[in-house]
Every structure is written in C-alpha cells, then in structure tokens.
Amino acid sequence: MPIRVLIADDQAMVRAGFRSVLESQPDIDVVAEAADGVEAVALARQHRPDVCLFDIRMPRQDGLHATRLLMGPQASHPAKIVIVTTYDTDEYVYEALESGATGFLLKDSGPTLLLEAVRAAASGEAMVSPAVTVRLLKHMTxxxxxxxxxxxxxxxxxxxxxxxxxxxxxxxxxxxxxxxxxxxxxxxxxxxxxxxxxxxxxxxxxxxxxxxxxx
CATH class of the missing domain: 1.10.10.10 (Winged helix-like DNA-binding domain superfamily/Winged helix DNA-binding domain)
Structure with missing residues (x-):
C-alpha cells in the first residue's frame, strides 16, 4: 500500500509543489491538503495519514501547536509528523522535536530529501535536515x-x-x-x-x- 500523506502549508504553490514531487512516486499518495493548522488537525484526524508534512507558520494555528495536539497523550492515533519550513532557528527545531515531530526539513532541501523524509517517517525512522542537525544537537549539550x-x-x-x-x-x-x-x-x-x-x-x-x- 502507498504511504498516505497530508500536506499542511498556507501557500498554495508550496502545497502544489510538494504534491507534484510526492505523487511522482508510485509508493506515495497525497490524501489531503490543509491551508492552516486547525484544518490540518481536523484532516489528520479524519484521514489518519501515515505521514503529515506541516509548515510552522500558518494561520489560526501554527504547525507546532498542531503537532502537539496530534501527538498528545489523548491522541488515539498519534501521527508521524515532519515539519517542513523555511525557518531553521534552534528554538523552532527544538520545539518541533520536543512536541513529537518525527523530522525537521528545510523547504530548500530539495525533492530527494523530501521523499527520504516521508519514507523514513513512514517506517518509524526520523530525518532532520543535515544543515541543522549537528548545530541543533550541540546546542542541547x-x-x-x-x-x-x-x-x-x-x-x-x-x-x-x-x-x-x-x-x-x-x-x-x-x-x-x-x-x-x-x-x-x-x-x-x-x-x-x-x-x-x-x-x-x-x-x-x-x-x-x-x-x-x-x-
């Protein structure tokens, strides 16, 4: 069965670009798109995708809060969430991982890393953009x-x-x-x-x- 993916980003062009990359692969299927965090949580609960791709800054509710809602102790079906964003500040990365995100990817990482992150999350692994991994973790020392x-x-x-x-x-x-x-x-x-x-x-x-x- 293909990996079922939900994309949440407030920019339609970004969602379209991600969909194009993901659906070019026979093992990935985009099941829903959301333009804000509230819609993302509702659609995730409705469709129960294998992997969610969340932007951080979105209207009504940001991707970090949406992640916490879907990964909290009351979640009946915890999602596998990859944060995909333009912002790679240490605070955002750390908060994303603390909130339960499976991975953290920069939007300019390219199609190959996007596909790797989705497949890694679906298999229970995690991926953080190489550009931020070591810097992030060293700050936690x-x-x-x-x-x-x-x-x-x-x-x-x-x-x-x-x-x-x-x-x-x-x-x-x-x-x-x-x-x-x-x-x-x-x-x-x-x-x-x-x-x-x-x-x-x-x-x-x-x-x-x-x-x-x-x-």
Missing part, C-alpha cells in the same frame, strides 16, 4: 550526567549505539562501526527507546546531547 545513564540502566553497548545515533549514523553504519549485525542494532534501539522513554531516533539523539553522551 549539557555537562555529562552519568547519573541519568545509570538511572536508565543503559549498558555500555547501548551507550555506544546512542552516541552514533546522535552523530547521525544510520543503522547499517552503526552495525559496521560496532561490528554488530543489523538485527542486533535494531534490538538495542528498541531497548534504548524503552529505557529512556523516547519514540524515535531524533529523540534518542536529543537525549544524548542533553545528557552529555556526546561532546
């Missing part, structure tokens, strides 16, 4: 908090995996660097998510930088 590591019950190998995730490594790259099988890496990631209460790779990376796993 605090002094090493080994008490948090111990409290979470993380193993040394799990900390190794967390560090590589925070540095933007893919599962195959982590497997190669740590001399592990791909299935073992995936098992470690599932264990890590449970132990530190995160939902995806972006949140794992944010946790790593916050707690000084990487410097």
């Amino acid at each position: 605090r002094r090493p908090n080994t008490a948090q590591w111990k409290k979470a019950g993380l193993t040394e190998r799990e900390l190794d995996v967390i560090e590589l995730v925070a540095r933007g490594k893919t599962n195959p790259e982590i497997a190669a660097e740590l001399h592990l099988s791909l299935s073992t890496v995936k098992t470690h990631l599932e264990s890590i998510k449970l132990k530190i209460s995160t939902r995806n790779r972006v949140e794992i990376a944010a946790w790593a930088w916050k707690n000084g796993v990487v410097d």
